[in-house]
Amino acid sequence: MFRPLAPAALLLALLTGSAAATEAPPGPLCPAPGTAAEKAIAKHVAAAHVAVPPFADLPTAPALAPERRGSIRRVELPAGEKLVALTFDLCETENEVAGYDGEIVDELRRRHVATTFFVGGHWAATHPRRFAELAADPLFEIGNHTWTHANLRTVDDGELARQILAPEAAFRAALAGGPQCPGISPAAAKRSTLFRFPFGACDARSLGAVAGAGMAAIQWDVSTGDPSPLTGAADIVADTLRGVRPGSIVLAHANGRGFHTGAALPRLIDALTARGYRFVTVGELLARGRPVITDTCFDAHPGDTDRHDRWSAGRRPSRPPLPVAAVGLRGADAPPIAPPARRTAEPTP
Numbered sequence: 308m309f310r311p312l313a314p315a316a317l318l319l320a321l322l323t324g325s326a327a328a329t330e331a332p333p334g335p336l337c338p339a340p341g342t343a344a345e346k347a348i349a350k351h352v353a354a355a356h357v358a359v360p361p362f363a364d365l366p367t368a369p370a371l372a373p374e375r376r377g378s379i380r381r382v383e384l385p386a387g388e389k390l391v392a393l394t395f396d397l398c399e400t401e402n403e404v405a406g407y408d409g410e411i412v413d414e415l416r417r418r419h420v421a422t423t424f425f426v427g428g429h430w431a432a433t434h435p436r437r438f439a440e441l442a443a444d445p446l447f448e449i450g451n452h453t454w455t456h457a458n459l460r461t462v463d464d465g466e467l468a469r470q471i472l473a474p475e476a477a478f479r480a481a482l483a484g485g486p487q488c489p490g491i492s493p494a495a496a497k498r499s500t501l502f503r504f505p506f507g508a509c510d511a512r513s514l515g516a517v518a519g520a521g522m523a524a525i526q527w528d529v530s531t532g533d534p535s536p537l538t539g540a541a542d543i544v545a546d547t548l549r550g551v552r553p554g555s556i557v558l559a560h561a562n563g564r565g566f567h568t569g570a571a572l573p574r575l576i577d578a579l580t581a582r583g584y585r586f587v588t589v590g591e592l593l594a595r596g597r598p599v600i601t602d603t604c605f606d607a608h609p610g611d612t613d614r615h616d617r618w619s620a621g622r623r624p625s626r627p628p629l630p631v632a633a634v635g636l637r638g639a640d641a642p643p644i645a646p647p648a649r650r651t652a653e654p655t656p
């Protein structure tokens with residue numbers, strides 16, 4: 308029932324704006340639930356043609372701490388701490404508008420599961436409203452996933468800078484334009500501190516460039532294999548449970564490339580919770596332990612993402628990729644057991 312404010316309270320509300328803050332209903336579309344149509348990936352459509360935002364005038368980024376340089380696969384936690392970081396990539400290549408998998412995002416919100424999204428700059432440019440919603444949500448954390456999902460082992464120096472920095476400008480533009488969610492303003496946009504290499508492929512040069520831009524390279528120790536349509540929901544749950552351990556970073560997709568991820572997610576959340584795990588963002592996971600770092604990036608075994616060089620090297624004139632044969636493991640990470648053959652780290656665009 309509507310009750311009029313007493314005159315003194317009304318005056319106070321007018322002065323402070325508290326009436327609006329307490330009585331106005333939350334924005335009905337902020338965040339809006341996902342729709343099935345949004346999950347579809349559209350190739351070679353006009354909406355995919357977005358300009359690269361200028362990135363020369365970005366605010367400077369604080370230097371990356373030396374102990375976080377390299378490829379972070381998981382985090383070694385104090386004994387007894389059962390934390391896990393679910394991560395979802397929102398990749399998009401230059402000729403497509405990838406999807407937004409609202410089934411996943413809505414479930415994470417419903418269950419209050421802290422999550423990190425690695426967002427492509429191109430995806431943010433074609434989904435500014437969804438980007439703003441994710442960035443506004445204190446449950447979620449945003450990391451940089453390059454401009455158009457390039458293989459950073461095979462690009463030249465100019466393209467390397469563009470792939471790393473253009474997303475930062477795209478994120479700011481997405482926050483500045485279009486409908487705004489409470490708490491979001493472009494002035495609040497900060498440089499990303501987390502980065503994920505597409506295809507799980509990096510080398511010394513690209514690792515150095517990402518570190519120079521102030522970002523820690525966050526890869527994974529558990530892949531759901533969700534970009535493969537052959538990986539069903541039960542497979543995603545079983546494979547993840549088999550691979551996960553305290554401090555794990557789990558790779559999945561929320562851009563329409565996770566074929567059965569949405570169906571698997573409620574079961575996965577239940578199963579991990581039943582095993583005593585608590586969900587945290589990658590940032591919180593890093594704050595709670597010691598990152599396990601390797602000198603290069605890979606999916607399950609050192610060198611297993613090199614195959615992506617074959618097609619991407621032919622697309623762009625660039626220097627040959629650096630050899631990764633001599634891989635030094637600096638952390639306590641042992642190469643994991645070979646995954647089932649159906650798994651793929653990332654789809655080939």
Ligand SMILES: [Zn+2]
Binds near residue numbers: 396397452456506
């Ligand atoms: Zn990706």
